[in-house]
Amino acid sequence: MTTAVLPRENYLNTDYRLRSWLLTTDHKRICILYLLTITMFFAIGGAFATMIRLSLVNPAGTLVSDETYNKLFTMHGIIMVFFFLVPSIPATLGNFLIPMMIGAKDVAFPKLNLASWYIFVTGGCFTLWALISGGVDTGWTFYTPFSTLSSNTNVSLAAIGIFIAGFASILTGLNFMVTIHRMRAPGMTWFRMPLFLWSMYATSLIMVLGTPVLAITLLLVAAERVLHLGIFDPSRGGDPVLFQHLFWFYSHPAVYIMIVPGMGVTSELIAAFSRKRIFGYEFVAFASLAIAVLGFLVWGHHLFVAGLSIYSAMVFSLLSYLVAIPSAIKVFNWTATLYKGSVSYATPMLYAFGFIWMFTIGGLTGLFLAALGLDVHVHDTYFVIAHFHYIMVGGAIMGYLGGLHYWWPKMTGRLYPEGWAKLGALTIFLGFNLTFFPQFILGYMGMPRRYHVYPPEFQALNVLSSAGASVLGIGYLIPLVYLLWSLKYGPIAGDNPWGAKGLEWTTTSPPPTHNFAVTPIVTEPAYNYAGEQEESRVG
Amino acid sequence: MTSQAAVAPPRALQHHFDSLEQQRDVATLGMWIFLVTEALFFGGLFTAYLVYRSMYPHAFAVASEHTLIALGAANTAILITSSLTMALAVHAAQEGNQKSIIRFLVFTFLLGTAFLVLKGVEYTVDMRDHLLPGANFAIAGANPGHAEIFFSLYFIMTGLHAIHMIVGLSLLVVIMYMTSKGRFSKEYHAPVEVMGLYWHFVDIIWIFLFPLLYLIDRHK
């Protein structure tokens, strides 16, 4: 076995000047730009979460004032949803991998890709300005008429910030869709693509179709505040529920933007660490598309107790049950892939298992919420908070970390330390469950969400949850430290440290700027591990 | 696929594409998908309009009568004509006729400007008639709150449309400049086509805005 060395010229070392980074059109460098930015936003959102959990240790809420508490959960939500989760996997791993996985030199619109990052950063600046200059207290959902008429915080500024960041999302989705349609290498048919690409395509579809509606909705909120219009003002005939329809038309599909990429990563990890083609490849591929389409038909379940017509609510409830089916199909197929696979337990696989387990819990509790009668009881309680954190944190963030670890050698040329990584994954898993499982119980017992003070009988579970949050916080710090450490001291990875299938593993780690020395010609199906198993049986 | 012979790639071919044909395909697909996002962007406003018109049909009808139908109809005709000139500009680009491209782009620009001038006149009259939502809003014969919602939507929808027109006019100037520099030919003129797609889309939005805002109930 030859000693691995870093390739002499790769996308990282061609040019060290700052301007070569700030003016890059290389999708791999743009991935790194996004990686740095969203990590910063995650830290800010996490700081707000820390303050919230510290405050909730005490039922009397003496740590911060009521107004401050409202701002804490609002800003936590805004930053985590719009500035961390929505961009997370697509803008980092998606940007890095999509051209590589299809055998292309770059995305369809490289300059637009860079523009997207600048637009994202601009939106982030506006939002941070809103934060620093007083905050927002409406909840990340900006419900009217409080947000339009009564709140005296920086609603318009935050709305504009999110509006701008939304454009980054739209343009990235557009770029990815065109890239996947038109820039696949010869022989790379749709059904030879890795499932990660199907997930990214489905995600891009949702970004492109849903985000514009959020944009116009936030524009209306800002316009109403600034120009004193009455579109959502009940005293002038406006309907606040209309705001909720328009807001959730995007924000429900948005949750699929946040989870489908993690599902795509999980498909890659399960295949690589079982050394087996994903069971039911076509079913998983179509399930991604089904989630994208069905996800647009269920938004009314956020409005069940807001004054929606009962007939409309029944339709939305039924459709909400339907949308669970493609997700369940994926979970069954991942599990079936493991059977008779050659399973190994490197850190990315641990994250994949964590994803499947916690996404399943989160998804199943979504069905509880989709049931009209039960939703009346648990709506606006901690049950809802636990439900979506199981999916967003237990699911999406685990998927993100799993993907980051799996492709870290490809992106950096270095291996991370496996022992510390396993410790980090375990800490995150334990800390996460300790934080959020008690919240299911709290919600069912009746503790409302967004409440600064609460009845003392809920304190024990809140303390447990906050203790879990501190473990979770440490858990997130561990990868931060060793991943940075590995950049200088990690062992050289070589082209394909995992022995995985996929075009990205056929080029160097890190790859050259143009990805491939020669445009690949694809003749194999995805995850062609069966080919080598045949060889070993014969030989 | 493509032969790697000694022929140099066309100047306009970007490095990550294999051919001008692929590049043009990608550009038009990209613009079409962008127009879908624009359709959903305006779609949110059309949704709000539909909801409130179904809730307050009388107020909406009364409010609509206060819009200036002559100016609205004239603007509709102007935009349709500008779509014709834009299509003829693309046609000229397909034939490699530089002079005609610029001539038709200039016509399109002038028509677009005329649209905005008339819109400005309309807004001025509307404001004079106390139809701008806010403290000075006043209307007779209908619930003032409901009529104010109509005019909020009217100003936002036509205002957003006007902003898109202004962007379109700026882009027209850019395309005119590129044409004057000889950048386009029969083989490469995708930017003109893509400009056309955007311009026609802005026309389509107005095709819907006109009857919905100006023609609700003119027979009373």
Place this chain on the structure above:
Amino acid sequence: MTSEHIVPKSTYYAIFIILLVMTYTTVQVAYFDLGPWNPVAALVIAFFKASLVVLFFMHGKYSSKLIKLVILGALFWLGIMLSFTMMDYLTRFMG
């Protein structure tokens, strides 16, 4: 990949005339009392005009299957937003 189709100028002029005629028509129809059919007429005419612009001015008729799918997709999603929202408003006070 599609090769470029050049639409004859005469087609453009014909579509232009039809669009102007339909605009005139929609204004005239608005002055007739058709009861609940007025908005229907207005929208049918608007859709027809928009279709002509998409098919001929925007070359929709001559575009690839993918572009046609994109156009249908936009209509479908707009349709969802409008119809599912109205599903609530139209059934609020029933029964």
